[in-house]
Amino acid sequence: MSPLVIDRLIEGIIDTLLMIGASSLITLGIGLPLALLLVATSKGGILEQSWVNSSVGSVVNVVRSVPFLILMVALIPFTRLIVGTSYGVLGAVVPLTVASVPFFARIAEVSLREVDRGLIEAAESMGCGRWHIVWHVLLPEARPGIVAGFTITLVSMINASAVAGAIGAGGLGDLAYRYGYQRFDTQVMVTVIVLLVILVTTIQFGGDRLAFALNKCK
Template sequence: MRSVDWDTFRDLMINATLETLYMVALAAVFTLAIGLPVGVALFLTRKQGLFPNRLIAGVLNVLVNVGRALPFVVLLIAIIPFTRLIIGTTLGSTAAVVPITLGAFPFFARIVENALDEVDRGRVEAVVAMGGNSWHIISRVLLPEALPSLLSGSTLTIVMLIGFSAMAGVIGGGGLGDLAIRYGYQRFDNQIMVGTVLVLLLMVFVVQKAGDRLVGALAHRR
């Protein structure tokens, strides 16, 4: 098949890039908003946690482990009815945010749990000794002390979201992945394929670089 002309190529790439940025940004907000409290709950309710609760810890661990173990492409297809129930359609960038979020938040929740595990136990015990409640422990000790690790984990999660957004093209999720499938693969257009790969790589590079700089700046201030 003949490659598209430059004007068409430019328009297709711009529109697909904007759709991908929209998907990643929206999915990142939901992933962080869901994954953070789940990760904190995992840390607090586990056997050696501050507020052990076998039932809650067991349910959350099963949820997170299943979410991490299930291949994303399988998840995309499996939750099509759920996506249609929430969004009203399974096509487009907004619909793709649902499976992307469900596929990513278990990963981030485990990152949060591991980040909190690195916090000095002595600081937590000091707040407890001074009569601090669970909110004081979380907001004044755990999250501030784990912030560098959380930022690093957030960067890694957003990079993963970029990859998920590309895979969402399999079910018509829009963005660069959809463009690569419809033009690069189905129409054998190498120009489109190379363009989408380069833009995705650039996104990953920018996100990783920005995240590393934030973590470095925070570590330097400390």
């Protein structure tokens, strides 16, 4: 493997980590509040509003139903408006985030719904406010499931980043496409696959360990 290809591999790893890092932080910052909104406004929730729940849920379902490649192309004008370009790392952050937010929101929503209803009713009977219930009951009890769900979201984002890389976003996907596929370089293709497997395995292992530790602390 030539020094140029090795440099490209290092650059691809850095670009992939930047894409995933930026998108994951934004996804967590938007997806978790969105999950809380869906749970709180559902029937029997602490802030029951059926029209809000159905409206937000419909938007989430629509975005989730669009394949990532189609979504990325459809968001090109919006991506250019937000970050000024539809190529490179910045160009991939917007569609990765848009695709990941509803995905993570639904997973986190499931974890929040699994919180024992008796704990919420006990907090309400003691006069706790809605925000107190959210911060001191819902989120602490649902933390293991939320962490596990966020880990799954990260793995999904890595897969999507490889697709994004193949159509101009950079990263390991771009390297696999330009060198591995177009130039029929099997060594590069295998190396990229191994790197992606290592990245996914590391994230999955770390997320599982953290979720297990949080579950023991409950």
